Amino acid sequence: MEEAFAKLDIRKPENIVYKRTDLLVDRPLSYCPGCGHGVANRILMETIEEMGIQDKTIGISPVGCSVLAYDFMNIDMLGAAHGRAPALATAIKRLWPDHFVFTYQGDGDLAAIGTAETIHACNRGENITIIFINNAIYGMTGGQMAPTTLEGMRTATCPYGRDVKIMGNPLKITELISQLPGTYFVTRQSVHTPVNARRAKKAIRMAMENQKLNKGVSFVEIVSNCNSGWKMTPNQANKWMEENMFPFYPLGDLKVDGKLVEKK
């Protein structure tokens, strides 16, 4: 079929201003349509490509929807047991201090089963980067309540909404770890719009560059969607996220160069 509205005259290699990075393996990603994991995977790989450190970077994939990240990211990767990525990253970074090491984890992985590993790696000040995808739900297993699930939010295991009297309060783990002396850079971003995705990529760049300084953990939270778990279309989910997630999980830097950012 003839492609409509094609401007064949400008389709030359020298005019390419955006193309999929070669550090993403040429195969379909396993994420649902519109899922923020896809954008997060890509901007992370773009950053590593732009820094030219693909031969010196080791990533740890979690358990969760991004469990297959090692199949998508064309760098050295290891898969950790559920929640244990920061422990594995600790060992790798201590054995190969000249390598760049990151973990990529969901909220169930990082803030539920892996809470101890997260807090202690951050408190020890390991010289690693942690990328934390907070979609307020267990996506992979069918949308159960997570520690980060908002008050009143419906999930498969709290179908009438999270009742904090029975189920406890949503956990702001990013605020919590920003208080620890071992964290050097802590920020909260999103990837649902072009502006936000570009900002999140800059934050990831800083988080990776920081490893050269040997000053401790750089932690990038990405507040993201889970269209399937939230039972919405991707665009609805992104709007819902802006209206409900961002007031509780406000975007911006929490700690820069080892100093807490003062709230305005």
Add this chain to the structure above:
Amino acid sequence: MAKVKGDIVINIERCKGCEVCMTACPFHVIAMAKEVNSKGYHYAVKVNNDCTGCTNCAVVCPDGVITVYRAKTE
């Protein structure tokens, strides 16, 4: 006067029809096709000539299926 001209190429077999690119495009260049690809997704298509090559759609595409071209023309 120099004018900026843009174009996108969508890998329609890899597109999942999520419509996120459609929302991100300031010039309403993208819509979803009536047809589906081999996975059953209504893939993204161009519906006008107004692309400036701003890359917004490609930056938010979760599946990274959009390539963007931009050139200055006299």
